[in-house]
Amino acid sequence: MKTSAFLAWITLTAASFGWTEYFTFENVAPPAGIDPQVGAMDRMPDGRLAVAFHRGEVMFFDPADGSWKLFATGLQEPLGMLAEADGSVLVMQRAELTRLKDTDGDGSADEYETVFDDFGMSGNYHEFAYGPARDSEGNLYIVLGIASNGAPMAPEIRGEFSEVGEVDRVGMSDLASWGKNKGKAGRMYARVKWRGWVLKLSPDGKKMEPYASGFRSPNGIGFDAKGRLLITDNQGDWRPTSPLYDVRKGGFYGHPASLVWKGGWNGGDPRLMDVAKLDAMQVPAAGFFTQGELANSPTWPVIVPKDAFPGGMAGQTLIGEMNQPNLVRVLDDEVDGVFQTALVPMFDGSPLGPGNNRMIFGNDGSMYVGKTALSWPGGKGITRIKWNGKPFASLDKIKALPRGFALRFSQPLDAATIKSLSVKRHTYDYHQAYGAPKKDERVLEVKGADLSSDGMTLTLDLGALQEKHLHLIDMTGLLGKNGGKILGNKAWYHVVKAPE
């Protein structure tokens, strides 16, 4: 009797080691006849979800009955959305920020108002436009992706052309000679206005202020719960691995192509500048997504509302990811006023899959993940994720200390498993080449590991932390006191500023 009861207990706990024990993952039936690649989502004041698809349809999904209703059509590559209090919807599409309004009350948009389109378009496919994010005063922030030398510019462009660069206007659109010119154009280029910039717009869209520069392919912009403007960007040239930025006015965020549009710029082709000089100009990333491990192409941030997920996650930021089958959770920390983060996988090893482009929480606390691919690695459709209310062990907080980190968990730890914990660190070179391998990777000796009396705070003595290094805390072998594994068991902390 005793033996069989014990065996049953073993089986149950063995099965409870994954996300599916705590979350359900189900696919939302997509609307008929629509290419179900999701470019943007938001929640309407009435609780319906507004979803923008790849071919420009905006539809309302009613979680109550699973119905879809067409609201607007014909947009080009919508990649950001804000639902407004009056039922109108702001959408960022390739050419402009548009307000969709239903003025006659028949349930579909009859006015497509151009809110802001005062930026350049070279016709290059990689010039995606993202946003808007809205600050507490109602100002709107958009961010403009730059062009890829996978293709030239179109013969006809919108807006001013920058003469700063090795290839002239004719050469930049010369398809026949592109094989010869593309190397000199730069892997990614910004020869039309405000590409690679964050633009701050007044609430009515009539006033624009160039806000920050240095972006490449920033497929994620939003404010976190503490009012920081977070932007993610993609690994590539000048991006050793994908970064997360805390964007401030006037900052330069690493990709030099956009600098040609800086007021009074006379530094020549920024691509050919001294790398050390550029490096000194750039604001360090608040976080790094390790390529091939955590995320290759991070996406939109979303704030976890109260009660939707376990309490320790309320108010935290989640970020989507295209290639790896997971999301990323942001654990924030601040040292001497410098915002820096540990990034932790979420739903890794779950049925979620890749292509996680946009996320939004419904009024019932379900999270909806909209997927896309656009011929890159990804997915399609919408996955609904719901927490079943059962608690589990996870890393909730992290704090950098003069000699290591303090980790706060959601549940008491099994002290006997602490010795399994390991820490490594590495850094990256900042350079024009596409991506960068890890540099100076080394294992750190865990000199001490002190567990608090409640069993929930673990303080690691690693010696002095090294600035500009990414510290990986591997908790794979760590168990909670009740035998459960830590869900999200790796944390990559980017030490921008080490505490003294």
Add this chain to the structure above:
Amino acid sequence: MLPMKPIFLTLAAALSVSSAAPDGKQLFTTNCSACHMLDQMVVGPSLAEIRSLYDGKADEFVKWSIAPQKKRPGAIEMPSMVHVGEEGLRAIYAHVMEVSKGVVAKKQEKGDPFAASPTRTVRPQVQRIFMPNASPASIALALDDTNSLCWDAGTCRLRYAWTGGFIDGFPYWQGNGSSLAKITGTVKYTEVASPFGKGAAVKFLGYNVKGGLPTFRYKVGEQMVTEAYSPVSEGEGFVRSFAVVTKAPLVLDFPAESGAAITTDKGKLEGGKLTLTPAEAAAFILTFSLK
């Protein structure tokens, strides 16, 4: 085979952390599986096809993976896998060759799977997409099954009109936008410049849609303009209903060689020049009949 020299010194340093032999299957899952399936092309070619290209050519496989190039039209360029390291790439190569033994690649489906969808076939229809011979901020407009046109929100003007169908947007939609939409039919009318004149600054304000037909709103200099489109009652062509707020007489230029017979309900149209009083400019209708 003699071991090749490490390709980058930094890689050698990185590899020193772990001396265990790299696991090709694991590395494949992390770095390759999102784009390469066993028996069919998704983002990149299938493993079966890679086998047909690289069987017995491990060095070439490693070289390609470190410095890939754009090779296939409509497909993206593979990112460099330099971070995997040469030893890791060789392990991936061995894994790919092993699992693809005897596998035959499936044929790719061609054509737009949503071509018959109501949102695609509905007329009239407004669709923003990259169009040929226009600015990147263009709008394609199907008035009915026969008549379509390209209106350019970048330059605030009609660019051209065609008959015979609408657009094939699949070249654009199947990927990331690196191809233009194709015109279905024949371009019969081209407007080489804005009727309001070449130099004036324009500002696009958006459009309203009624019954699927758009009314574009824009400014030319200080003049407020609305321009609504509708189909002709018979034959090939289109109707433009303008409203221009102006204090001075308005002269619009429609060069005679454009390919359309134009009639107006107001003002005087002579030698391709339409002259309107401010009162007439407040509401006038032009009918373009195509031959």
